[in-house]
Amino acid sequence: MITIDVPLWAARLRALRRGRLWSRRDLEERLTEAAGETEPGLPADAVRAWEAGERRPDPGHAELLCRVFGVDEGDLFVGPSSGTVLWHHLTGIPLVPGLFPEEEEERVGRAVERPWRADAGTAGYFERMLGACAAPHARPADLAAALRPVFAGVEAFRRDARPSVRGPLLALAARDAQLISGMEHEAGDAPAARAWSDRAIREARETGDPLAEVFALVQRAELVDAAEPGEIVEAAVAARERTGVPAEVGTLSLRREARAHALAGEVELCHRCLEECPEEPGRTRAELCAGCLVDLGRPGGAIEMLEGEPAPSAPAYLAAYVLARRAHAYAEAHERDQAAGLARQALALARRAGAARALRELGRVLV
DSSP states (O other): OOOOSSOHHHHHHHHHHHHTTOOHHHHHHHHHHHHTTTSOOOOTTHHHHHHTTSSOOOHHHHHHHHHHHTOOHHHHHTOSOHHHHHHHHHHOOOOOTTTSOHHHHHHHHHHHHSGGGOOHHHHHHHHHHHHHHOOTTSOHHHHHHHHHHHHHHHHHHHHHSOHHHHHHHHHHHHHHHHHHHHHHHHHTOHHHHHHHHHHHHHHHHHHTOHHHHHHHHHHHHTOBTTBOHHHHHHHHHHHHHSTTOOHHHHHHHHHHHHHHHHHTTOHHHHHHHHHHSOOBTTBOGGGSOHHHHHHTTOHHHHHHHHHTSOOOSSSHHHHHHHHHHHHHHHHHTTOHHHHHHHHHHHHHHHHHHTOHHHHHHHTTOOO
16 A cells, blocks of 8 residues: 555645646746736645645635635646546656546556566556657756656566566656656756666667667757767767668668767868768759858858758757757858847747747857
């Protein structure tokens, strides 16, 4: 029997917050916005105290919580799903509202108590969980925080599950580690990004699936600004050396290697990699990497490419990075007004999105 040292309502509150990929600060901001001027103010450190069970929300704040979470008071403070809440609280794995039927939640909860019960359904649960955690509007640091307990949960099952289930769980662990690495990169934690990338490569190699290892290596090569150029080149070359590499993956690894050479000031090696990339309609081989063009002192070509590349509406951290790259290119081309305007847009979006990679790119902009 799973037991916890906080009241069930406190565990449910924490699970609801984590399931929406909100930090405590996010919840506080939403409560303040929902309160307006007519509702009671939020006490200092209220969310932490509520989740620790140190203080129960008063009626006014309970109503605000229900409004923000979109649940009835009975669902928040009583609710029928005590077992589900308990195991999510214990493991830290997000409880994503509406993603799974209650019977599936209960089945995974029973496997948490006895991991040998894990089956194909358990692996399917975590596969869908990883998809749900890749929410486009969450901040990278919050996504990494949500994905770490998912990885720990998969690892715990993998150690004790039946052999038939270990393979799918191992593949999920590798995928999760890659996602965490990418989010740590976006959040600006370069050592964590590299450490999780190393873990993803190890897990992928253990699967015995060459393609899994290739994708893990390519992901490592994507950690521009979070890894040394030599590390990026090494990963990109290793990915292409594996047998059966899809053509598009090989092209991507060449582009990443080219960018690493450009960052290192290795002009000839950068051009050589770009020349090996297949031609694309309407583009020369040298135009395949806008970042390379900026780093090699050819911002005009980069501007032409980037202006034709629509800024993604989501995730916000990627949209901020695209804007920051445009600002950098315009600055290198001495288009100061354009660079300053784009830099202001990128800065505002990067701050809201917690996009440290975009902020690093903006740090290279001189206007």
